[in-house]
Amino acid sequence: MRRGYSTITPAVVHALTRRTLERTLGWTDYKRSVTGAQLLDLVLRVASTTRTLFAVATRYFQFSHEAARQAVRANLGSGDQLTARLVNALHDVARFTRRDRRRRWTCAIDVHYVPFYGDRATPGIIGGPKKAGTSFFHAYATAVLIHKHRRYTVGLLAVHKGTKPHQQVHTLLDHVAARGLTVGGVVLDAGFDRGETLLLLQERNLSYAVPMRKKGSGTNRRNACDAQPSGTIATMEWVTEKTRRSVSTRVLVWRRPGESHARVYAFSGWGDAGAVSEATRAWLGRRRYRERFGIETSYRQKNQARGWTTSTSPEYRLLLEGVALVLRQVWVCLTLRIARARNRNPKAWVHELPLVEMLDWLTQRIRSRYPRTRCITLTHKILTAAPMH
Template sequence: MSTANSPILTDSETLKEVVNCLTENIPIKTQGKCEQQTIFEILIRAATQKDSIENTSKVLTNVPTSKNVYYHLGKYSDLNSLESDLNAALQSRIPDVILKGKHKIAIDFNLIPYYGEPSPSESPYIYRSQAKSGTCSFYAYATLYVIKKNQRVTLAIKAVRQQDTLVAVITYLLALIKPNTFKIERLLLDREFFCVPVIRWLQALDIPFEMPAIIRGKHGGTRQLIRGRRSYKTTYTLNSDKYGSVTFQVWIVCTYKKGKRRAHGREFFVYAVYNIKLSLYSIHDDYRLRFGIESSYRMKNQCRIKTTIKNPTIRFLFIALAFLIINIWISLLWHHLSALIKSSKKAFSHLFTLKQMLEFLRQTIDRNYGVAHEVYLT
């Protein structure tokens, strides 16, 4: 690390890193005065403020209108091509220190509520799930993370279509991992994946996994596993009228609330597991690592562009940009604000928080373009 008198990272360097990553991986054909870098910097500025493209174009001076920006973004009409480019961008900024060894991989769903009746062009991209925020319809995005050194880095993201099966989603995401350089220790899945096809498929591929079981039934089903006062292991057969049945191990962990959140008594956690090398008493703490993904989602919401646009390709770009900014922040931490401590490399995230990075990006763009100080009636 540098001395106090010489900066290790500047706001201009931070912006350059983000723009370079976008330019290298996401080609946008432009014309006239609307240059690719300008479009990227408008997107970045909107993301740092959780703002819309419309308002950002008004705040900055000497930039294209929002209509012009959306026109050029609309040229990216192929969602599959955009997914491929954005996933390449996400993986291009992953520090080597995080990729060494075997990894715990987490796959999760990010559901953004959708209200109203979808048009025929929207319907294929509307995902149905359990009611949340007053709706059962969502824009759904599946994300794959690596959990290493208390960092959760996004390796891939996929826009989930209505016809996509859960097995297809996992297959797509795992296929993006380079098998020669990336080895899976086990998968940590959320309860959305607790179903016969997924469990059967993972067992067939011999992929170790752990996921919470969905508690069903009044007395039978998985609810019958919640009994007694001690943790234990057993097997369970999950049945489906459509997909048949699958038998797997379940680990039931019994804990005591001890006044946590003013609650007392026993609490049970039921996990579907396969071929994992953990003790019964450590699986609950191990799975809690995945809960950090929720904090990743909260971080993502700090830099997500605000929009009401219905175009699924542009919406996906805005979501993926938030995850990309977080990946670049982690990359900057490891390359500029880390040091070897007792033969292990440590990043000093308190010296450069995500909030500070977003401020670096905003102030550099404002300085480069200028901001509006007057309003005229025309």
């Protein structure tokens, strides 16, 4: 049985995060120089301070940075193994109940791009629209639950060159299903507006909401709905380019006040078709899509706990991404406990424990476990103390 806590302290934060990683990563001692516990503390210190492994190992641990690097490398495993372990860690922190597993959740799936400025031949990078001074990135797809105070990350995937959007969605949904959660609806960014993606969601009988982009500059079946007045509900049909499969979906044309053009949202589900009108289901789908905007905030929060690196190892970069998500997951879990203990409104901000404060707690706790001798020995007595008056 897991130990319960009535007071949240730096020791509790450290114990929760390290024990979670101990159970899920399965890291072991590296020779005689680095123990498994030290290795996990090292990685957590890298994450909580957003520094490099070299900087943390040389300043706060007795073993060398090269020993630390080799120890991490020896425990990483393959990309697939590491992905499964990190997803297990995310679910281990969330501790979903039986009631949670009977519920039909709405998931937001998105891709987060980490700018890369090194050699273009580096494994694991993909191209994309220019952003932050580069057109090359390490990319990670995530699945996040849309729920007040429970915006848990439940799926993680490193996106490699050639991985199609519908393959990313397929893998993330499998991650969630394999760990006992039921997904009832999915909201996606415009990057997932491919026919293969919609066909996958329809085959799984999932509700969905996806903004549809224009295809080409001319008039075609994909672009015809853009000319319709706001509020129009229509059917969009086309054929996929490579597989030549027929795609058909209902869409809502909507223009927000102040915008110069309307947006087209593909939708399906969001209520019993026999009991809820199609207009209501279209409105519900659009509202669900707007709720996914909180993912951007989640990404910014996650970046506060992502260690810095110039490594070309896709597995090590995935580790830093996953540990950052785990730390954010711990913070979400703790703030939920605080909100429930204080009988807070689900929309209320929990000001007692900001994420940056929790990370500082973790940093100080790990620092206290590895005291550092602060002195520099010189070969000659070249320093003299000024006389005190």
